[in-house]
Amino acid sequence: MQFTVNGVPREVDVEGDMPLLWVLRDELGITSVKYGCGIAQCGACTVHVDGIAMRSCQLPADSLEGAQITTLEGLAEGETLHAVQEAWIAHQVAQCGYCQAGQMMQAADLLAAVPEPTDADIDDFMGGNLCRCGTYPRIRAAIHDAAARLREG
């Protein structure tokens, strides 16, 4: 099947039910996309499919024909990081960092839909992204900061 990953057309020969997570990690070597639970409970595997944040562990390969897939590697525009990444660095959010690619992909989608999210919006939208290290206070602050950076352009 064929789809686009970070703007690059890719073709893979895999079982139709292989989740996108493993297509990306084991077939294409894109490792920012993390395996955490495999059952849509942690959000570590979050990517954008046609611009929407989705759990790649739940997306069978055969549902992706022609899809535009973006991983954290593709969120930046060339050398310029996405505002979410800049805010994540400024707030030093990561501890182990294992959840953070998924957190940032989810947060980027939140900000695309809600430019000025309230704490309640953040709770709603980020609730599926588990951080076992407990970086939630910093994630919250970084999302507000990223929103401000995006508004200021």
Add this chain to the structure above:
Amino acid sequence: MSRVGTIARRSFLIGSAVLAGGVAFGVYTVRRPHENPLEAGLAEGEVTFNPWVLVGPERITLITPHADVGQGVAHMQAMLLAEEMRLEPGQFDISFGDPSPAYWNRAMGEEGAPFLSSDQGFAARTTRTAMGAVMKVLGMQVTGGSTSTPDSFDKLRQAGAIARETLRRAGEIRTSIPSDQLRCEAGAVVLPDGTRIPYTELSAQAATIDPVEDAPLTPRAEWRLIGQETERLDIVAKSTGQQAYGIDVSVPGMVHAAVRVNPRRGVLTGYDASAARSMRGVSDVVEVTNGVAVVADNSWRAFQAVNAVDCDWGPAPYPAEQADHWAEVAASFTEDRLDREWRAEGDVEAALSGDVIEAEYRAPYVAHQPLEPLNAIVRVTEAGAEVWTGHQMPRFLQQQVAAITGHEADQVTLHNQFSGGSFGHRLEFEHVRLATEIAVQMPGVPVKLTFQREEDFAQDFPRQIGMARGRGAVAGGRVEASDIQIAAVSSSRSQMGRIGQNVPGADSQIPAGVWNVPYAIPSYRVRAYAVPELAPTSSWRSVGASSSGFFGESFLDELVHAAGADPLAERLRLAIDPRAVAVLEAVAEMSGWGREPAENRGLGVAMVESFGVPVAEVIEVEATAQGIRIHDVWVAAEVGTVVDPVAFENQVQGGVVWGLGHAINCEITYADGMAEQSNFDWHDGMRIWQAPRIAVRGVELGGSVRGIGEPPVPPAAPALANAIFAATGQRLREMPFNKFVDFV
């Protein structure tokens, strides 16, 4: 190893190290330094001054041997070295280095000595020194017990200062300008006229002279990096998807493996793998201890295939049903299971002859489950074994692998990796052993074993299960007597037993946080009872204090309320250690303690000392129609000196989230011998919508420098329970709390 060494090795214990009687080393054995492991691999023009610094013509490498499992110790270690070497971030690489006895942990022995942290008496000092000697002679390279910072603080600053002074001396030889006229700055020796000679250009010169051991440390007032907010060395990589973890490592020719091991921890009595063998990408099905492994060309295919193996599992070597685990704990408050009476002050029996306040508490098994599932790559050849994984006990890992492959431990190479969390999980060896067992069956082939989350849950060695019974008395508005009995399985004995180590003497982790409280209660008795091994357990972030701290501070709160006293004021009155007083005063001020809370709101306080660090927490909750909402947490911790303020705040916030989340909604229960919880749907900990604001203050009284990874955890659960009592009048005496109250 000598007989003395053997005794000592068997007597070593993480977290509650206790010396077997009569272990002694000759002075020479103790003083003799370990070899510098960097000497062996020096390339042309490279120089090393000690095991932490390598300078070559192209680059400077700092060795940060403490494992980084997310707590930020790679950065912390590098900052200590860079401060003294006058290096700027970006001017050096970091490496975990090879396992070596030179990286023995100087703090762990001290922390494990069973004396109050404030005790500077002869017995306490002698024991700490002796335990340090054990750690050194045996070359115990261990990351754990919140010891990375105390172990590194003096040692790495000294190492950095020696490197700096030796490079300055090399500059003197090069230029013939006296060294007191040369400055070291930003990775270079600077001449009086401003000419800069980068360290890298001085490496060959420096290699010809002995290290300058007489190297003064930089005074605190001149610190550029220590105690300052610096950007973590890994923060950009972790914010751009560039940070590789063990699970991301790829080795040429690598195959992917998955296992299923008896979830009852018994034997494999039979299996049928015919379906698995015919699945796409599967190259092999092999047996491992108590289970089967599938080898395939992709992780997911290995998962699918191993799940298709039909396995017959033997029974559990422990009670099959959870109720029987609790019954065994409850039946352990007996004379013959008394592990030790830890405190006996005043006359408890007399003090409890009148009106007595009684309560019983429970803490369940809880899983570790860092977000990166366990994984390891192992390649076995005739010459040795190579391992890629993140691990906190590198030299034990070498032994464990060598015991399977038949090599000597030093023929095992470990490429230590950044880990996606640990919380105690990466002190264990099962995944490494299993990967090795598969790899020995396919010599020369790198085998990458990745646990499915469900397997990780099934094979996790959870936190100890325990109960406490408290009896106490109050009079005249004061707490007068407290008699606490704690019965728990010994996670330390369970954990050490798996690597063939004994734990002699009593296990100080069973009553941790209670036996060592910095309070002067007139009549105070603490007895610990060792429940015989049930399900195997392990160190879980903050170990014994994670459960016993809840028992002790909950019961104290009940006594304070019975006395009609103010929970914070009474704790302050009872506190005898200035560090404990300082953290209590800090949270009183931060939280505005004493104000009238809004309707349906309540504030609770708890203070627990663990790993030598007193931490006080005040929590404000609100009882809403949807359940309890945790609004704010105010935390103060005394660590002597805050070495890395960013990591400090992050660790405290994370520790509070960890403590609260598991207290609210996590437990592991057994049915039919198997853990009932198999993924984050039934054991998720805290999520963002429950996460409170968390204000953090580091109190620096300037004494011993301590670590902060674990100490914020123990006060969280009792502070929450005490706050819920203040808001609702309901006492929570068992975790997880969501069995009794709803949370928003």
